[in-house]
Amino acid sequence: MKKSRKPLSQNAALIGVLASLLSILIGLLLGYLLLVILNPEASAKGMAAMLGTGIASLDKFGKVLYQAAPLMMCGLSVGFAFKTGLFNIGAPGQYTMGTFFALVCAIQFQLPWYLCLLAAMIGGAIWGIFPGLFKALFNVNEVITSIMFNWIGMYLVNLLIANMPTMLASAWGASNSDRTAALSAANPGAVIPKGGLDKLFGNSSWINISILITILVAIVIWVVLQKTTFGYELKACGLNKDASQYAGINAKRNIILSMVIAGALSGLGGGIYYLAGTVQYVIEKSVLAMGFNGIPVALLANSNPIGVIFSALFISYIQVGGAAMQPEYSPETTDIVIAVIIYLAAFALLMRGVISRAFANRKQKEAAKK
Template structure:
């Protein structure tokens, strides 16, 4: 049974952070000469105004769930996988290669592309995992470098291998697409695809893995206290590598889903797409829990999709929505730091009492 909300409740602090973030955004609009009531009205009408709007919101939410789960799983196991961005790019590249170069039956083709995308992300995450486990190299440094390597590799493959010196590839074969007519019809032509169902299944998988399996217990134990876990007979190095590979696999799946369901082609990008970095915010607001990630993805996805409508209806720049994001994360982080300080104070008091 869910306990009562209190001052230290993660759910309560997230709700308060959202409200405060919206207020900060409203103040920013007022100071800039915009009407916050009209702006937020345009935002919410764009999210819930029609079946098509809801479908596009669900499409926006889908990659955020994957990215948030990838970050949250790594956080739970003591790793900061800031390389979700690069793993996502590699996953989309691998899926594009399969979707363009292979000729397979419809369902099998999509499955192979998704699996290859997930495996590519896992292998890309294996490198920082190995360096962390064997040499003690901090994963953040390696992941940041590999993000850019992934981008430049993808751009090279698009221009030189997957196309004839073009800025984008052709569309993948229809047999590799994960768009389905019944979802498109249900949401009045919106680009909703089977990736949404895969995101829900992945959420269930992460929950079961972390909280209902022996492996998940070991991963969380290593994240909480590597020394105690090693003393208890757990392989810290193995669990670090597994953590990064599973996280990277989910990130790679995010890239494959976006490629096969949304764009259906791969283009040269001057910069990283940003979904992986948004996943950090999603995981933080969702308290690194699978259900929390889904809920925070719904919030951020709605703000993302509805934010563009603010520009047309209320003429409010999209950067204002970024201010709301930043404010929400700032308030969540402030509460996290406060709780961390409270834990340290309680620990010191306990040590003094025992002495």
């Protein structure tokens, strides 16, 4: 007996992919229009740089993978919370706290990279537990507490690092006192190993095994959500907390666990980025953007952990391309164009409804003709 095919309007996977592709296309078109308005003569060259730089050389592609790894973790963090009915806008604070824990273990305590990554997860998890507790115990909206803890986390980390002389670059022979020490000088053993990937990517200084770690984590998160009782309970709480409680599921515990896991994922992203050995944490006065960029990554992927892998790669790709648009365009211009593309890509949720209705209308017209 032949299995009946599901109507296109009910094919969630296909509609999700089409919605994401349509959102990306609209974002790219609007980005190009901005380039034309700002500098008509260089618009074609600028767009070509944005779309072609990421694959222009193995080194550039290595940079795409390097930047995609922390983006992937932040996207997984936001997407995991979405799947469980929570909006984790606190990913930047959790990312910052994970960075702090990783760097303290690397520079202050001279631990190896894998223990530093574990510490990064713990730091992010600690910062994720507070919005979860407020939501579960007092029904305080997690968006409010997450935003507050983003700023608390940033200023707390800045205060602690500024008062830990060993953490600063000036303690390791550099002149800077506004940033952490370079890991190559402070603790080479804390730098995430390249695992031979640098040779595959033309001796790239960017690439390391973090991209493999993040892909593995994304697969594990997919398995947890799709194939385990624990994942089913988390999603059930997200869909209907009252019904899940009536079914015997401990909703309060699952809300807290959801935010703890989401925080651990963001924290791991911070550890991965700063333990690569290519950048140093600078004592900032604004919340790190990486956590916020995890929101469009998750929306573009429909919060699917496997989809997050590809959406993070896409956003990293246009960011690398945007850096190559100078000097024809100022850094501020390229930031605006990239922001337009990224945040138009987040309209995938809206596009899914548009495409579903289009398929449904088409089916009704075909039925009316018959």
